[in-house]
Amino acid sequence: MDNYMQRNGEIWAFENASKQELRVALANDHCENGDGYDGVVLGLDGGTTSTVCGYIRRCLAEVLSKSGSNRSAVRAVCLGISGVNHPTDQERVLSWLRKIFPSHVKLYVQNDAVAALASGTMGKLHGCVLIAGTGCISYGIAEDGREAWASGVGPILGDWGSGYGIAAQALTAVIRAHDGRGPQTMLTDKILKALDLSSPDEVIGWTYADTSWARIAALVPEVVFCAEASDQVANKILLKAVQELALSVKAVVQRLGLSGEDGNGSFPVVMVGGVLEANKSWDVGKEVVKCIQEFFPGAYPVRPQVEPAVGAALLACNFFMKELKENKHS
Amino acid sequence: MDNYMQRNGEIWAFENASKQELRVALANDHCENGDGYDGVVLGLDGGTTSTVCGYIRRCLAEVLSKSGSNRSAVRAVCLGISGVNHPTDQERVLSWLRKIFPSHVKLYVQNDAVAALASGTMGKLHGCVLIAGTGCISYGIAEDGREAWASGVGPILGDWGSGYGIAAQALTAVIRAHDGRGPQTMLTDKILKALDLSSPDEVIGWTYADTSWARIAALVPEVVFCAEASDQVANKILLKAVQELALSVKAVVQRLGLSGEDGNGSFPVVMVGGVLEANKSWDVGKEVVKCIQEFFPGAYPVRPQVEPAVGAALLACNFFMKELKENKHS
Numbered sequence: 001m002d003n004y005m006q007r008n009g010e011i012w013a014f015e016n017a018s019k020q021e022l023r024v025a026l027a028n029d030h031c032e033n034g035d036g037y038d039g040v041v042l043g044l045d046g047g048t049t050s051t052v053c054g055y056i057r058r059c060l061a062e063v064l065s066k067s068g069s070n071r072s073a074v075r076a077v078c079l080g081i082s083g084v085n086h087p088t089d090q091e092r093v094l095s096w097l098r099k100i101f102p103s104h105v106k107l108y109v110q111n112d113a114v115a116a117l118a119s120g121t122m123g124k125l126h127g128c129v130l131i132a133g134t135g136c137i138s139y140g141i142a143e144d145g146r147e148a149w150a151s152g153v154g155p156i157l158g159d160w161g162s163g164y165g166i167a168a169q170a171l172t173a174v175i176r177a178h179d180g181r182g183p184q185t186m187l188t189d190k191i192l193k194a195l196d197l198s199s200p201d202e203v204i205g206w207t208y209a210d211t212s213w214a215r216i217a218a219l220v221p222e223v224v225f226c227a228e229a230s231d232q233v234a235n236k237i238l239l240k241a242v243q244e245l246a247l248s249v250k251a252v253v254q255r256l257g258l259s260g261e262d263g264n265g266s267f268p269v270v271m272v273g274g275v276l277e278a279n280k281s282w283d284v285g286k287e288v289v290k291c292i293q294e295f296f297p298g299a300y301p302v303r304p305q306v307e308p309a310v311g312a313a314l315l316a317c318n319f320f321m322k323e324l325k326e327n328k329h330s
Numbered sequence: 331m332d333n334y335m336q337r338n339g340e341i342w343a344f345e346n347a348s349k350q351e352l353r354v355a356l357a358n359d360h361c362e363n364g365d366g367y368d369g370v371v372l373g374l375d376g377g378t379t380s381t382v383c384g385y386i387r388r389c390l391a392e393v394l395s396k397s398g399s400n401r402s403a404v405r406a407v408c409l410g411i412s413g414v415n416h417p418t419d420q421e422r423v424l425s426w427l428r429k430i431f432p433s434h435v436k437l438y439v440q441n442d443a444v445a446a447l448a449s450g451t452m453g454k455l456h457g458c459v460l461i462a463g464t465g466c467i468s469y470g471i472a473e474d475g476r477e478a479w480a481s482g483v484g485p486i487l488g489d490w491g492s493g494y495g496i497a498a499q500a501l502t503a504v505i506r507a508h509d510g511r512g513p514q515t516m517l518t519d520k521i522l523k524a525l526d527l528s529s530p531d532e533v534i535g536w537t538y539a540d541t542s543w544a545r546i547a548a549l550v551p552e553v554v555f556c557a558e559a560s561d562q563v564a565n566k567i568l569l570k571a572v573q574e575l576a577l578s579v580k581a582v583v584q585r586l587g588l589s590g591e592d593g594n595g596s597f598p599v600v601m602v603g604g605v606l607e608a609n610k611s612w613d614v615g616k617e618v619v620k621c622i623q624e625f626f627p628g629a630y631p632v633r634p635q636v637e638p639a640v641g642a643a644l645l646a647c648n649f650f651m652k653e654l655k656e657n658k659h660s
Contacts, residue, residue: 085531148509148510149509150509150510150511151509151511153502153505153534153537154534154537154538155486156485156498156501156502156537156538156541156546157498157501157502157505157533157534157537158498158499158502158505158506168486168487168488169488171486171487172483172486172487172488175483175487175488176488179478179479179480179481179578179581180478180480180580180581180582180584180585181480181481181577181578181580181581201415203487204483204484204487207483207484207486207487208484208486211486216486247511248509248511250510250511251509251510251511252510254510255510
């Protein structure tokens, strides 16, 4: 984030280290376009509707103070947040934001995948984003505004390309090797060591003691390690994840026709999340891109250089400017 | 259960309809063997260690009263209960039972799979049992007392042959057909109708609103219906479940050497649980048996005619008689 601040003087981004992972970005003169606009816009990213709203107030004061600005300068706010899929969800969050900000502030609520896409396209809503962290989701939007989603349905509904999915399959492989249903694998020693357990039997108790998805997804590096050491079971799990992630993108691209009529059209695939950023010799993100480009040679990967919160700030700018222009012409 | 009472005058079984699904069986003169033993033994089955113990006291009074017996006549009790895998679990449950029964009563605690095996072998502990209801588990015991387990590790660790596993895959198939990742399937209409939902999008909310495994497993009949109507997606899910269940049995049989040195030895495979009892034209249980017999021609399926609680009562008899004999000879 500091790097980004040095590279681009137009946008200041501040990371809030709260447990809820709320991040706040603040865009200033970037949005100025000669219309006499001289305020700031805010981008917020993270959390879910159930946890984030109580923290916004506190974070905002801090961010505005750090940037030498204050609440009255805020013109527009865009919040990227997970679990916002229906207009009713948006309305609920908007009504919370409305209580925090003065009535003249323009408020926008988007699914966090939309902010993630914007973080890779510098605010332009076009193309596809693939997020693979603890969960995974693919989102795309066409030039005409049509949207499509794939995956993002959690572990019960088979998000096998997610960090959780990869790690759950690795834990399963340990159990299967132990009870005789599956081949022996390096994953056993590696995972037992990582969890400080002495027997595969104890993996069962560990798994159900706390079914937080993030806790299980934290085992992904062990799987990558074993795959890099040529463990066939770990390798197979990662290959399956690659196929699943590429399939999510493919489904979105096909529904929106992002690759054009001849299938060779150019479009960005923004890649976000720990699973895609491994940057090891077994590179899940790289393999996913290869797999996508087999179907769509014009797909080009983008690895965002800024936080999703900056994406949200860019969206706030764009939405705000669009409204200003529309009001001017009406 | 009434049928059983008419067929076999030696054992009375009473079903308790509590929500915890505790079942109690009572064996009387069946155990009498000329040693002057004239009391009753009790078999209890069901629930988990966390829910069942508070209910035992109340159920017992009812059962004993119905049978015209009373607490002082009880000689031995065997409780079959899930989640009892380690001696420490057994000790904890035993200490609870100890508070309920007078000190002269012999108490035995077994995993519910052991009681289920006994329900198919009339108390003899030899062979293999496969349980596939909401969850699934395979347990086996050799003549020399060696035991082995496979599966029984819950949904996160991939019990794909369980009712939960089958239904979760069906829900996943509905989502994948909807977002473009998978083929269209009859499961969509069938499951939406069963859940009274209007769109596959609503399946996500339904799934995570209450992640009780039994609630999801209740969709198995919809999957069987679609497979019987030649839906390829449903068919594939059931075929995978069959392979998984057969694999669990295979793992146990191989580890114990139940099929003998030449692999053709005869042994029972007791089949228990809703998934195996479908008794429809797409018969999961029948397919599992076929699959097992390809590996082990001497495996013969047993579908118990009595409740697992009766199995527990038979175990109580056998353990009790064995102790009496040992004490006599010592």
